[in-house]
Amino acid sequence: MPSPPPLPNHLIIVCGHAIWLDGPANGWDESEWLIEPYKKGETPTFIAHIKAGVEELAKDDRAVLMFSGGPTRPETPLSEAQSYYNLALANSFFGLSPASSPSTTAAACSFTDRIHLEERALDSYYNILFSLIHYWRVVHPQHAWPERITIVSHTFKRNRLVDGHCAAIFGLDPSSSVLEERVRFVGINPPGVDAVGGVAERDGDGGSSDVKKKEEAMQGVQLALGQWAEDPHGVGEELAGKRRARNCWGVEQRLFFSEEERKMSAVETRILEDGSEVLVDGEKPRPWAI
Numbered sequence: 001m002p003s004p005p006p007l008p009n010h011l012i013i014v015c016g017h018a019i020w021l022d023g024p025a026n027g028w029d030e031s032e033w034l035i036e037p038y039k040k041g042e043t044p045t046f047i048a049h050i051k052a053g054v055e056e057l058a059k060d061d062r063a064v065l066m067f068s069g070g071p072t073r074p075e076t077p078l079s080e081a082q083s084y085y086n087l088a089l090a091n092s093f094f095g096l097s098p099a100s101s102p103s104t105t106a107a108a109c110s111f112t113d114r115i116h117l118e119e120r121a122l123d124s125y126y127n128i129l130f131s132l133i134h135y136w137r138v139v140h141p142q143h144a145w146p147e148r149i150t151i152v153s154h155t156f157k158r159n160r161l162v163d164g165h166c167a168a169i170f171g172l173d174p175s176s177s178v179l180e181e182r183v184r185f186v187g188i189n190p191p192g193v194d195a196v197g198g199v200a201e202r203d204g205d206g207g208s209s210d211v212k213k214k215e216e217a218m219q220g221v222q223l224a225l226g227q228w229a230e231d232p233h234g235v236g237e238e239l240a241g242k243r244r245a246r247n248c249w250g251v252e253q254r255l256f257f258s259e260e261e262r263k264m265s266a267v268e269t270r271i272l273e274d275g276s277e278v279l280v281d282g283e284k285p286r287p288w289a290i
Contacts, residue, residue, distance in 0.1 A: 016069020
């Protein structure tokens with residue numbers, strides 16, 4: 001009789017940035033994607049993020065992979081998370097899943113069973129927070145929190161996601177050794193964008209509209225970094241307003257589905273006027289930071 005799989009302790013989060021609609025090119029043709037104009041040329045990077053998440057999962061049998069991102073476009077109710085999973089499946093998990101032969105069927109099932117979808121996040125902060133709570137609620141049979149987190153996103157977003165979001169969500173100083181020990185970041189940038197979000201001009205395209213759109217988008221990234229520094233939980237009008245604008249399908253934004261669940265989690269929160277739920281900073285440590 002085969003032994004049961006080990007309990008998970010490692011949460012891998014792949015942050016969604018766009019929606020793959022489906023198509024014969026399995027995502028390798030940009031026309032199959034819903035993207036903003038400034039993201040032109042970035043779809044191979046999104047595929048690289050998906051593959052990196054699958055690679056991390058394949059390396060650790062105690063890991064679970066969470067594709068994170070809600071339905072952010074009015075054209076379709078399909079979530080970013082579901083579209084990322086669909087693309088991984090269409091590409092046969094990039095050859096990283098155990099082959100579906102009689103001798104490895106159980107391993108292949110275990111591999112796909114360790115892939116989950118978080119379909120409510122509307123920004124990068126909630127990619128992390130909703131994924132943490134989904135892990136506690138659905139993934140771990142004993143409702144434990146992950147011991148380690150790996151985040152996959154753009155390299156230039158590391159400061160925002162780790163030093164900003166994770167520090168705020170963990171309730172710790174960005175220089176805390178706990179963050180260094182518990183949070184790992186895998187960064188893959190779009191072509192022509194450096195580690196801090198600068199846009200490198202290539203020969204012949206210095207005046208192109210695509211480069212200008214990319215430069216404007218990177219300026220927006222730097223602006224957002226400042227906004228998150230001033231408002232670490234994203235409760236102010238600037239950041240909360242962006243989430244509301246993206247919530248075209250009315251996705252529930254409360255962290256917990258009942259008061260009983262909220263109490264069981266031991267997470268201190270408050271409900272805002274718009275119905276969203278946010279963490280409360282206090283003296284009590286967050287359960288995932290213990």
